[in-house]
Ligand SMILES: *[C@@H]1O[C@H](CO)[C@@H](O)[C@H](O)[C@H]1NC(C)=O
């Protein structure tokens with residue numbers, strides 16, 4: 001447990017915000033697409049036909065014009081985006097399960113944001129939401145390409161080794177997950193509407209890019225041996241996406257060490273952060289149109305708020321303002337508060353009762369939980385369990 005985490009958790013919302021942050025309250029509808037994660041759930045959008053979710057008018061209403069065009073021109077992507085959005089929610093709630101802000105989502109209603117009003121604030125939590133959703137779309141699209149369920153992309157077959165073949169003991173072969181396509185598609189789809197015109201849009205763009213970079217950089221080579229009884233006379237290798245949990249863990253680390261930034265006087269060209277897309281250019285995103293200024297959208301360098309800190313790197317998360325305390329319910333800010341949350345009475349971390357309950361105290365109860373236990377495997381193929389009652393002590397915030 002690092003000390004600053006304790007202080008971070010005790011931070012109170014900054015009373016007066018810099019003017020630019022206030023002006024950016026109206027962020028546009030750039031992030032409304034998150035809502036398609038809940039399409040088809042009760043109280044949400046009408047059920048979506050898995051074969052053609054892009055045909056559904058309610059789904060269309062959550063998308064911007066450009067996103068609709070991408071969906072239309074790349075059949076199959078909308079399912080992958082919905083899958084990605086769900087993966088992002090699951091991962092976010094896992095990473096934040098023991099924190100005051102626990103990444104809860106709302107029933108999606110048209111015109112409302114899936115993660116609620118917290119994203120109106122340029123705080124760390126918002127940074128994480130943008131990064132994890134952008135990463136999840138990148139991941140999901142790259143995987144779906146190699147599964148063959150999108151017409152406009154396929155496995156990435158572009159890997160080529162530079163070493164001469166008599167030096168290598170393996171060959172590129174097989175089906176690589178198409179990170180190049182996933183990365184480009186995520187930029188086109190997720191970044192729609194974020195033009196980098198103001199600080200908040202730059203924050204969103206930076207965190208979206210960071211999310212994608214965390215997927216790219218965890219790509220790993222996987223190999224398989226061929227030849228008589230596994231003799232490995234021929235070895236073929238391909239690039240495989242990371243398990244999304246790895247991306248979530250890494251982004252959570254970046255959340256803990258996120259950089260607070262402010263406007264830079266000179267928008268310098270950022271160094272090398274765009275290299276990731278260059279080496280796997282297989283398949284192009286249909287509906288991608290090069291417009292004026294588009295190339296420069298990612299070429300900015302955010303300045304650290306504290307001049308003694310170093311500038312954020314491409315994989316760092318950035319934020320503009322301190323987080324609210326998340327202690328008390330505040331519907332205006334979309335905060336649920338921590339009354340009734342479970343806490344750990346022996347932990348001194350953010351899940352501990354002191355911090356979780358914001359010093360209000362907690363109550364302790366003995367509860368009987370029924371769990372599956374003493375499971376046995378029966379040939380073949382059943383697992384039989386008993387139901388056991390165990391007593392547990394739980395603590396909940398007052
Ligand atoms: C998050 O916490 C709220 C109470 O603050 C609780 O109602 C909700 O079920 C929690 N959500 C998740 C996903 O854990």
Ligand SMILES: *[C@@H]1O[C@H](CO)[C@@H](O)[C@H](O)[C@H]1NC(C)=O
Nearest residue numbers: 343344345346347348349351
């Ligand atoms: C509570 O926190 C302690 C110390 O961090 C930890 O060892 C323990 O596993 C936690 N208990 C639960 C139920 O999470």
